[in-house]
Amino acid sequence: MPNSKEVRVRFAPSPTGDLHVGNIRTALFDWAYARHTGGKFVFRIEDTDTERVTDEYISRAVETLKWLGLDWDEGPEVGGPYGPYLQSQRMDIYAEWAQRFLDQGDAYYCYCSSEELEARREAQRAANVAPGYDGKCRSLSEAELSAFISEGRKPVVRMRMPDGETTFTDLIRGEVTFDHNFVPDFVLVRGDGSPLYTLAVAVDDVLMKISHVLRGEDLLSSTPRQIRVYQAMGLSDADFPHFAHLPFVMGQDNAKLSKRNGEVSIAWYRDRGFLPEAICNYLALLGWSPGEDRENVSMKELTELFTVERVHSSPARFDMKKLEPINGDKIRELDLDDLLSRVTPFLIKDGVIAGTDDQLALVRLTLPLIQERIATLAEVTAMVKFLFVTDFAIEESEQPKIADAQSQSVLQAALDTLNSVSQWDHATIEAALRETLIAGLALKPRIAFGPIRVAVTGSHISPPLFESMELLGRERSLERIAAAVQK
C-alpha cells in the first residue's frame, strides 16, 4: 500500500444538478482528510454524461465549494500538474487507454444492441439467474463479425472480467470480496466512442495519482470494476488507491437523501440564512464524530481532528432540527462586523434597507440585541424591520393588545412620562417608565411594557424594548405611542 506516498484525495462529482447535502458531506470529508494529512485536495468534474451535465451546474458546483470554504489545490480555475480536471477535456486520454485494453485483449468490441441486451436480461431474471452481460461477444467468429459490421452496428468497448474474485480493504468497512460471477463484463466506451464513468474514473484516479478514494457507499459495488481497470493499466496491487466508502446521508423517510424527501440543495440553505461553517459542522457530525462529547468544531478543528478511522459505517439521517441550533450557535460566535456583513445581503434582498452607510451603522447597533435571538440570518429582517419602515403599521393580529382600557391608560401614561424625559437613552427610558408604571400604577412589568412594545415595534415579539426605543429615536417612538393612543 502506498503509505509513503503523498496523500491525494479527490472530490469528483457529476454535476447533474445543484450539489446537494450528500455530495457536500463527501466533499467535506475529502477536504478534511486532505487537510488533516497535509496532502492535496483535488477537485475533478465527472462530466462524461453529456446528456445530463451542464456548464451551468458545473459553475454552480464550483461556487458552492468556494462558498463553503472547501478550497482545492488542483481543479477548475486553479489548474494543476495533472489536468485538465474536466473529464470532457480528457477524451483522447480515455480513447487511448480503451484502445490499449483492446490491444491487450482485456477488452473487446460488443455488438449487442440495447434491445437485445434488455431482452436477454429479462430472460435471465425470469430464469432467476444473476442478470448481467452473458459474454456473447467475447469471442465472435469472422462470419458473425462481418455480419454485424455490414449491418452498420456501432460496437461498445466492453471490459472482460476474468473468473475469480476481487478482494479489497475498505478503510471504513474492512475487507470486502466480490465474486466475479456477480460482476459481469462492463462497458467502457459507448457506441458513439464516448467514455463511461467506469473507464474515466479509474484512468483519472491513476493518472492523477489519487491515493485515497473517499466516496459514497453507492459506489462500493462498482469498486471491483474500477480495480479491474487498474489491473489492465498495469498497476500492481500496492499502487491501488485506498478506498473508503462513506455511509449515506438519509432523508426523513429513511431513503437516501434526495430531492424527493427533503431540501437537499446547498443553495437553498444558503438562501435561508445558514452559515457555511454551520452547514459544515453539522454535516461533519453525520457519519463522523470528534469523540470526547464534543460537537462544536470549527473548520480548522475539523481538519485537525478528522480521521477516516472515526467515520462510521452506518447511515445517518439529516435533521434540520439540529442544523438550526448549530447555526444559531455559530451566529453567536461571530463578531459584530462579520455578522453585519453576512446579514446585510438579506436585509437588502428583503427591502429593509438599501445599504447606505447610515443604515448599516444603525443595523450594527442593533446586532448585539438580536444576535442571540436568531437561528438563521434570514430572521434578522423581522427583528429590525420596525427601525426602517417608513409606513409603520401595527400588525392586525396585534391590535387587540393595545385596544383595551388598561393598555390605553398605560400608553397614555407612558406618553406623558416620556415626553418629559431629559435624555433619550435606554437607561433613562427604563427608569422613567418603571417609575410611573410599575411604582406609580403598581402594574406588573409584562402588563406595563407589553402595550408599549406593540405600539413601538408593531409586534409583541421584539428586541429588548428600551434599547429598541433608544435606537428608534425619541421622535418616532413618541409618534408611534401617540398614534396607538388615538385608537
Added chain:
RNA sequence: GGCCCCGUCGUCUAGCGGCCUAGGACUCUGGCUUCUCAAGCCAGCUACGAGGGUUCGAAUCCCUUCGGGGCUACCA
C-alpha cells in the same frame, strides 16, 4: 430475485470484553431567570432489533434471524 453494506435514546452520536444501574448533543416536557421573544441554567422522558453461542464477564467477539439501504445501465 441475486450480490454487497448497515443495525445504541425520536434524531446525530460516545462506546472498540469488565470504568455501562450505557455518556453527550438536538428535539420534546417541566422549572428557574425575565419587559416580549430568544439566550442561559436546572430537572425529566426515552436506546444496545431478536435469538443462540464464546467468556468468570458482552452494547462490544461468532452464528442465525429479522429489519433497513445500495447495486444489479451504452447514469454516476
